[in-house]
Amino acid sequence: MALSNKIITTVAALGLLAGGAWLGQQLGSDNSATLVGDASRYNNNANAGLGAGTRLDATVGASGSGKTIDVYNGESIQAAVKRAAPGDIIRVFPGEYKETVYIDKDDIWLTGVIQGGKWPVLEGEHKLNDAVLYSGNNITVENLRITHYKGNAVMGQAGNNFLIRNNHVIDTGVYGIFPQLGKNGLIERNILSGIEDAAIYVGMCDNIHVNNNEVFANVAGIEIENTRHAIVENNKVYNNTGGILAFITPGLPIKTAYDIIIRNNFINDNNHVNFGAPGSIVAGVPSGSGIVVMAADQVTIEGNIISNNKNIGIVVTDHHSFSNITIDPESDPTSDQVAILDNVMFNNGYEPIKEIAAYKLANLINDDVDIINVGDSKDSCILDRGKYVGLGLGDYGTCNFSDTSGTVAYLLAEPAEPHPFSEEDKGKMAYYGICSGCHAYNVRMIGPPVQIIQALYMENPEGLAEYIANPVKKREDYPEMPAQDYLAPEMRLAVAKYMLGVDNQGRFNDPALNQNQ
Amino acid sequence: MMRLTTRLAALLALSGLATGALASEFQLSEQCPPSFERTTDNSCRLHSLYDQYNSLYGRGVGGLKTALPSRRDGFSPQQIDLGRFLFFDPLLSADNSLSCASCHHPDLGFADGRATALGVGGAKGHRGAPSLWNMAFLTRFFWDARASSLEAQMQGPLYAPEEMGTNPAQLLQKLNANDAYRAMFEQAFPNADQYITLDQIYTAIAAFETSLVSLNSPYDRYAHGHHQALSEPEIEGLNIFRSFVARCAECHTPPLFTNQQIAVIGIADGEGNLPDEGAGAVFNNPSWRGGFKVPSLRNIARTAPYMHNGMFDSLKDAARFYTLGRGHALNDKEKSNTVLHWHIWEPKLTDAELDRLVDFMNTLTDEQFTPAIPNKLPSGLKPVGALPPALSSPVARNN
Numbered sequence: 001m002a003l004s005n006k007i008i009t010t011v012a013a014l015g016l017l018a019g020g021a022w023l024g025q026q027l028g029s030d031n032s033a034t035l036v037g038d039a040s041r042y043n044n045n046a047n048a049g050l051g052a053g054t055r056l057d058a059t060v061g062a063s064g065s066g067k068t069i070d071v072y073n074g075e076s077i078q079a080a081v082k083r084a085a086p087g088d089i090i091r092v093f094p095g096e097y098k099e100t101v102y103i104d105k106d107d108i109w110l111t112g113v114i115q116g117g118k119w120p121v122l123e124g125e126h127k128l129n130d131a132v133l134y135s136g137n138n139i140t141v142e143n144l145r146i147t148h149y150k151g152n153a154v155m156g157q158a159g160n161n162f163l164i165r166n167n168h169v170i171d172t173g174v175y176g177i178f179p180q181l182g183k184n185g186l187i188e189r190n191i192l193s194g195i196e197d198a199a200i201y202v203g204m205c206d207n208i209h210v211n212n213n214e215v216f217a218n219v220a221g222i223e224i225e226n227t228r229h230a231i232v233e234n235n236k237v238y239n240n241t242g243g244i245l246a247f248i249t250p251g252l253p254i255k256t257a258y259d260i261i262i263r264n265n266f267i268n269d270n271n272h273v274n275f276g277a278p279g280s281i282v283a284g285v286p287s288g289s290g291i292v293v294m295a296a297d298q299v300t301i302e303g304n305i306i307s308n309n310k311n312i313g314i315v316v317t318d319h320h321s322f323s324n325i326t327i328d329p330e331s332d333p334t335s336d337q338v339a340i341l342d343n344v345m346f347n348n349g350y351e352p353i354k355e356i357a358a359y360k361l362a363n364l365i366n367d368d369v370d371i372i373n374v375g376d377s378k379d380s381c382i383l384d385r386g387k388y389v390g391l392g393l394g395d396y397g398t399c400n401f402s403d404t405s406g407t408v409a410y411l412l413a414e415p416a417e418p419h420p421f422s423e424e425d426k427g428k429m430a431y432y433g434i435c436s437g438c439h440a441y442n443v444r445m446i447g448p449p450v451q452i453i454q455a456l457y458m459e460n461p462e463g464l465a466e467y468i469a470n471p472v473k474k475r476e477d478y479p480e481m482p483a484q485d486y487l488a489p490e491m492r493l494a495v496a497k498y499m500l501g502v503d504n505q506g507r508f509n510d511p512a513l514n515q516n517q
Numbered sequence: 518m519m520r521l522t523t524r525l526a527a528l529l530a531l532s533g534l535a536t537g538a539l540a541s542e543f544q545l546s547e548q549c550p551p552s553f554e555r556t557t558d559n560s561c562r563l564h565s566l567y568d569q570y571n572s573l574y575g576r577g578v579g580g581l582k583t584a585l586p587s588r589r590d591g592f593s594p595q596q597i598d599l600g601r602f603l604f605f606d607p608l609l610s611a612d613n614s615l616s617c618a619s620c621h622h623p624d625l626g627f628a629d630g631r632a633t634a635l636g637v638g639g640a641k642g643h644r645g646a647p648s649l650w651n652m653a654f655l656t657r658f659f660w661d662a663r664a665s666s667l668e669a670q671m672q673g674p675l676y677a678p679e680e681m682g683t684n685p686a687q688l689l690q691k692l693n694a695n696d697a698y699r700a701m702f703e704q705a706f707p708n709a710d711q712y713i714t715l716d717q718i719y720t721a722i723a724a725f726e727t728s729l730v731s732l733n734s735p736y737d738r739y740a741h742g743h744h745q746a747l748s749e750p751e752i753e754g755l756n757i758f759r760s761f762v763a764r765c766a767e768c769h770t771p772p773l774f775t776n777q778q779i780a781v782i783g784i785a786d787g788e789g790n791l792p793d794e795g796a797g798a799v800f801n802n803p804s805w806r807g808g809f810k811v812p813s814l815r816n817i818a819r820t821a822p823y824m825h826n827g828m829f830d831s832l833k834d835a836a837r838f839y840t841l842g843r844g845h846a847l848n849d850k851e852k853s854n855t856v857l858h859w860h861i862w863e864p865k866l867t868d869a870e871l872d873r874l875v876d877f878m879n880t881l882t883d884e885q886f887t888p889a890i891p892n893k894l895p896s897g898l899k900p901v902g903a904l905p906p907a908l909s910s911p912v913a914r915n916n
Contacts, residue, residue: 082744102756104581104744129760135580151762157771158572158579174761181572181579206573251858253576253776277862279843326781326804326856418582421569428554432564434733437551437885486743491566 029394036381036397037339042300043406047229047259049184049207050409056209059415060186061140061163062109064089077101077110077122084108086136092144094118098125103134112143124149124172131172134159138415142166152178153192156185160416165189174277175201176218179208181254183416188212196275197282198223198245202230204254207410211235219276220245220285221267224296226254229410231261241274242285243267243309248295249281250319250328257296258337261404264303267291271310284323286311286353293335295319302341302404306348306370312356313348313388314340318375338380339399345370345388356391363391423490427498430491434484435499447481454500464496465489543697543895545704546598550728551886553590560591563653565732566741567772577654578770580759581740585732585772588653589667592724595705600725602701603718606894607902608691609675611637611682617722618901620646620674622908623887626819627729630907632827640679643793645827648820651813653727654773660825662779662810663799667723668716685715692718697895725888731815732772734883740772747880754877757870763839764860765874774814774881780858781808784824784838789848791855793826804856818879832875840866 038044050058066087069080073095080090086107093113097120103110110132112120122131122144129151132141138161145168146153153169156162156179164187169176171194179185180203191214192199198220202208208230214237215221221237223245224230237243244267248257267290276283285292288311293299295318306313319325319333327333349368352360360369373380373392381399382390390396421429438446439453457464469492471481484492549561556562570584577586592600603609607616620634621627627649629635634642644660652658658670674680675688692698692713702713705721738746739755747755759766770776779796784807786792797806809825822828823835842863844852866874890900903909 100756100760102752104739105742129757129762133756133759135582137582151760155759155761156580157759157766158581158583178761181583183573204573204578251778251780253578253770253778254573279857279862280859324856324859326858327802329800329802416571418570419568419584426569429564429566429568432552432554433566436553437733440548486738486741486746488742491741 031395031397032385034397035400036379037337037400039400040406041401042404045407047207047410048407049412052408054408054413056186056188056211056409056411057163057165059412060138060161060184062089062107062138063087064109065107071097073097081105081108081110092120094120096121096123098123098128100128100130101132103132103136103139106136107138108134108136109140110142110144111140112145114143119143119145119168122146122149122153126150130155133157134162137161137418139163140165144168145170146172149173152176154178156180156182158182160184162186167191169199170194175199176215177201178203180204183207184412185209186211186411190214193217195219196277197280199240201225202227204252205230207412207416209233209409209411216240217272219272219274220282221270223247223282224257224260225249226252226257227260228256229259231263231407231410233261233263233265235265237265238268238270239272240270241272241276241287242282242289242292243270243306244290245282245285245292245294246296246299247281247292248319248331248333250295250326250331250333255328255331258298259410260296260299261407262291262299262301262304263404265305267304267306267309267313269308271308279324281322281324284325288312288351288353290314290348293317293338294322295331295333295335297332297335298337298339299335300339300341300404301343302339304343305346306343307346309348310351311349311353312372313345313370314343314372316371316373316377316380318377321374334376334378336378336380338377339401340371340380340382340388340396341399341402341404342383342387349389359391365389365391423494424498424501426491427494427496430487430495431498431502434487435495438481439499441502447478448475450499450502457496458500461493461496461500464500465492468492468496542893543602543701545595545701547594549594550597550730550888552730552732553728555594559593561594561597561728563588563590563730565730566737567732577773578776580771583772586654586656586777589723589727590653592720592727593705595701596721596724597728598725599701599705600721600723600728601888602698602891602894603722604725605890605900606896607898608695608894608896609681609683609688610902611684611687613896613898614638614903615681616900616902617671617674617681618890619903619905620680621649622901622905623884623890625905625907626650626816626884628820629905630821631905632822634674634680635903635906636677636679637682640682642677642679644825645822647812648816649726650729650731650816651773652729655775655813656777657810660809661796661799663796667726668719671719671722688718689713689715691896695895701895728888730886731883733885734815734881736877736880737772737883739880748876750873750876751880754873754875754880757866757873758877762864763866763870763874764862764864765839767860768811768858769814774817775811778811779805779808780811780860781805781856782839782861783807783844783847783852783855783857784809784826784828785846785848785851786826786828789846789851791847791851795825807851807855814878815881816884818882819884832878833871836866836871836874836878840864840871 089109131146132154140163147170149172152175153172158181160183162185169192176192176195176199178201183206195218199215199218200222205227210232216239221240225247290306290309291314293316367389370388371390381397383399469485473480549555553561570582572584604617620629634646658664664670796808829835
């Protein structure tokens with residue numbers, strides 16, 4: 001329960017310096033006459049994908065083009081996933097399922113069927129780690145009630161075009177919904193509670209939309225971390241320790257978070273005691289914090305109703321000021337170009353942590369503070385500072401734009417696709433990546449030279465592809481070839497065609513570099 | 518450098534030092550190693566099935582079907598092959614006793630099986646010798662990440678008194694005095710000055726190191742879609758590995774199984790002390806005190822013992838470290854001075870889960886493209902030189 005917070009320790013230290021040069025400068029600064037930002041910033045936003053009138057789920061989720069596999073109470077969802085092919089829909093009927101479901105395939109639609117108000121429940125019994133893990137692209141996970149897992153309810157690793165909606169996540173470990181390293185994803189209409197880090201945690205992603213979710217009684221409600229082009233809107237975020245977070249967490253391979261819109265959310269009563277794991281970054285979030293921006297850039301906060309958060313409505317801070325934070329030389333530690341547009345803020349900051357109280361005292365502010373900025377924040381702005389009680393906002397200019405309505409979503413207009421590779425490219429990859437360890441063009445390595453294989457199969461790539469999958473021993477003086485059936489059929493055919501088509505341009509390998517002499 | 522080599526050449530001509538094997542015995546390969554295509558400009562380009570995927574910002578981190586990070590390739594086959602001879606030649610050490618392979622032996626996963634490395638005259642190093650597999654994809658070298666290129670890295674072990682103990686002048690003198698090496702360098706660097714330079718030596722060894730590619734493990738077959746490549750216990754291990762309870766995959770991120778970041782995990786020496794400041798000292802970053810580079814786990818089953826100081830003999834012990842609790846190895850004073858990585862917590866993994874993690878880590882083994890140790894070296898010395906104890910004596914490991 002690390003409520004004591006270095007951020008704020010810094011603030012306290014500054015408070016003691018009241019009357020000192022730095023503080024005097026801050027108190028005296030008034031940048032309100034400066035217009036900040038391009039007036040058409042959100043009308044000409046090149047990163048915005050979907051226009052008005054397009055369904056948000058137009059480019060995310062599974063296609064549903066395949067067959068339907070039904071899973072009933074007492075059966076295994078994972079068994080169905082194993083049987084499924086891309087395009088298939090797995091329907092999970094009401095019942096209790098005690099398993100971890102992993103989806104290492106593309107285009108799988110995992111959907112719960114709700115009958116008579118009864119849901120399919122994934123029950124982790126406080127023993128299982130994660131409920132749903134996916135690595136494929138175009139995965140849909142919906143209509144599931146997930147409870148009592150130790151790790152995450154839904155975790156994605158590098159899957160693009162994901163759709164996670166209409167799930168109930170209750171008392172489920174570290175994170176609730178946690179897509180990571182994916183591009184183009186929609187998280188909507190989920191209800192999450194009792195998560196000891198962030199209920200919805202978007203990590204190292206791009207082009208994300210999080211809308212119409214209800215998150216309560218978690219440490220952090222919704223966290224956008226090391227992610228770009230994200231919108232968090234129309235969510236109900238209450239009774240968490242911290243409501244909505246936009247962070248750059250240091251030490252991760254993706255180093256930035258920017259172009260984030262937090263708009264039209266209810267962010268209320270986020271006064272839950274912090275029950276984050278010791279050492280976790282959210283363990284440093286003081287109870288009663290509505291929106292926390294740490295090191296993220298171009299965060300625009302608009303149209304939110306932010307009320308009854310006892311510590312602060314909005315805090316903008318940096319890596320130097322936050323507790324438990326490692327300094328990463330490759331991450332910019334400050335929150336720059338933050339824009340606070342029109343929000344409704346009421347009854348925030350009525351019981352601030354002592355460091356903020358000291359900061360107020362030093363600034364001769366008696367009122368409850370809605371918004372505080374700690375540390376440097378370049379080119380940030382506030383649209384109408386008269387609406388709020390602010391602290392540390394002297395350097396903020398006045399925003400030169402008033403709304404974000406020109407940007408509907410950052411979701412992509414077309415699904416994110418893997419690299420387009422021709423058949424020849426794929427054959428080349430497989431040949432060099434795998435086959436070249438044993439087969440050179442015109443010299444004997446572990447297997448016969450490609451020239452000999454060409455003589456045998458020149459007009460018959462299909463035959464060679466079949467042999468690759470199911471080899472038989474042909475030559476007494478060579479070892480038997482291991483089956484390469486792990487390569488997909490189209491990859492086997494591609495490599496067969498490549499091997500039969502290639503000539504000796506010196507592209508093959510030296511046996512001396514490979515054989516054990 | 519030019520002046521030095523010119524002076525050396527004059528010295529060599531006067532002293533008649535030129536020795537070694539016959540140049541004609543050593544013809545460098547014109548073919549690229551497995552996985553590499555020789556292009557029309559005589560450079561070797563790596564191909565891998567991972568090329569068919571993307572990764573965010575080209576960082577090469579993510580899930581199963583994620584591209585690798587950008588790689589260093591494009592060396593000529595002759596440079597790679599020359600590097601192979603240099604790598605295995607004890608001529609590169611001060612007393613002709615140790616080659617690069619003495620601490621990075623192919624039979625030990627390109628490590629040496631020791632807790633900390635051994636140098637000339639039995640000198641003892643401070644940290645363990647890391648594996649050299651898949652160096653082409655790395656951007657930071659040494660446990661403390663102090664070098665940003667292979668060329669910069671290799672000057673550490675070459676010139677450190679407790680490692681190979683040579684110096685630039687001695688290195689140039691020995692190689693320039695060797696007719697066979699002179700001829701081989703001419704093959705590998707056809708348009709260069711007639712005397713071998715340090716840069717050429719570094720380039721050739723880096724070329725060889727970047728050719729050590731291990732991307733065809735059972736795990737890789739699974740990643741590319743052949744789900745039968747892993748057994749049920751191995752898949753269970755994969756799921757534990759990537760779950761956010763164990764959190765292994767957060768730092769050992771597929772497909773390279775490192776995110777190439779610095780992590781402070783709270784490994785101690787002795788009485789809970791943390792005498793090795795690691796990256797904290799190098800980068801003058803107190804929050805990295807005790808921090809080290811996250812190593813790749815590829816071929817990890819071959820490179821015991823584990824951690825920068827080799828304190829764990831088995832993968833299970835190494836995995837168990839993470840489940841014994843946040844900062845458990847540090848004394849209270851060290852703990853309060855150390856900014857432990859936030860992923861280090863108390864996952865409370867069961868003994869069976871640790872076994873499954875080991876099962877999974879074993880699936881990352883692939884040594885199909887292990888290069889051959891040369892039969893004979895231009896120096897006339899025995900290839901490799903002093904063998905790591907694990908190879909020279911079955912009971913000597915870790916002494």
